[in-house]
Amino acid sequence: MTPPDEKSSRRDFLAGRAAKKEIVRFVEETTPRPAVPTAEPPRPAPPLLHVSRDAMACEFEIFFDPVRYPSGADVSVAALDLVAALEDQLTVYRDTSEVARLNAIASFRAVPVETGLFELLQKAKTLSRQTGGAFDVTAGQLSKTWGFYRRAGRMPSADEIEEALATVGYEQLELAADQQSVQFLKPGMEINLGAIGKGYALDRAADMLKEKELCDCLLHGGNSSVLARGHREGDAGGWTIALKHPLRPTERFAEFTLRDQALGTSGSGTQYFHHGGRRYGHIIDPRNGWPAEKILSSTVIAPTAAEADAFSTALYVMTLDEAAAFAQQRPDVAALLTTFGKHPGEIGVHPFNLADDAWRV
Structure with a gap:
């Protein structure tokens, strides 16, 4: 997804780089479209105000029309402050975070947690069940075993994989609503919110914007997560989002139109290592403990950004048949998966639940 200069990936979204400043600037386009022959030149859309902040190892951005929302800059800065606070709570890379504390002691006793975190874990457990464990928030030890926790991939032994896999299982995540514990x-179980945290932060930020009556906006969480609310002035259909080509990242591959929807995309193009002539990416199938390798990229459109993030990770590790079965269960969720084509440089395209007028190659 645009902008193309972003280099973060979903797995390193909680690397612990706190936000230092906010940047506010005018931009002419959030997702400029390629030239299309038309009978008449299209009217340019009104310029947008762009508020951004570094958080969760990427750049969070909010786009809106400053004419319609003259107080939008202040509201957006407050929403991005919330994102930074959520990073402090959710990161696994700071010993002082609530999640780090949970990982340290929850194997020994029940731990009361903040309401928002408890609700996030409830949602994560539900999404794990819906995906048959292809998304599993309890797979923290697997990431460590394969070296991706510190962005230094390594080939573990079979015994190490089995030992880590024995700590994984969303069914063994006990959530007591009466005690909120x-x-x-x-x-040895550990949770890692790397596959849902950015989306959750976008959902929370968008809710704050709505409370402050900023209802038409586009929110980015790095390259992997987007949330669209309302529509852009001059485009009643919503907001147009571009997707990079999975093999040629300097090229656009597809465009999607979003309105009150979120988009999440997963791939292993930036975090991987080679061993024995094979490539191992950072997205690990929590059902068998091995990095997924069948899918090039997984893009999901869902009602919330948390769902889009989690489901894009889940579909990345699924087979195409499993993805088709999941799409039948969730008709409100659309997906576009890409695979290697028959010839070098070619890709296979596999849409699920995607309306023809919602996207284009």
Whole structure:
């Protein structure tokens, strides 16, 4: 997704680089479209105000029309402050975070947690169940075993993989609503919110913007997560989002039109290592403990950004048949998966639940 100069990936979204400043600037286009022959030149859309902040190892951005929303800059800065606070709570890379504390002691006793975190874990457990464990928030030890926790991939032994896999299992994440507490029923279990945290932060930020009556806006969380609310002035259909080509990242591959929807995309183009002539990416199938390798990229459109993020990770590790079965269960979720084509440089395109007028190659 645009902008093309962003280099973050979903797995490193909680690397612990706190925000230092906010940047506010005018931009003419958030997602400029390629030239299309028309009978008449299109009227340019009104310029947008762009507020951004570094958080969760990427750049969070909010786009809106400053004419329609003259107080939008102040509201957007407050929403991005919330994102930074959520990073402090959710990161696994700071010993002082609530999630780090949870990982340290929840295998020994139930731990009361903040309301928002408890609700996020409830949602994560539900999404894990819906995907048959292809998304699993309890797979923290697997990331460590393969070296991706510190962005230094390594080939673990079969025994190490089995040992880490024994700590994974969303069914063993006990959530007690009456006490609002969390307990791990498997020794050594650790949660990692890398596949849902950015989307959750976008959902929370968008809710704050709506409370302040900023209802038409586009929110980016790096390259992997987008949330569109309302529509852009001059485009009643919504907001246009561009997707990079999975093999040629300097080229656009597809465009999507979003309105009150979120888009998440997953791939292993930036985090991987080679061993024994094979390539191993950072997205690990929590069902078998091995990096997924069948899918090039997974893009999902869902009602919320948290769902879009989690489902894009889940579909990345699924087979195409599993993805088709999932799409039948969730008709409100659309997906576009790409695979290697028959010839070098070619790709296969596999849409699920995508309306013809919602996207284009």
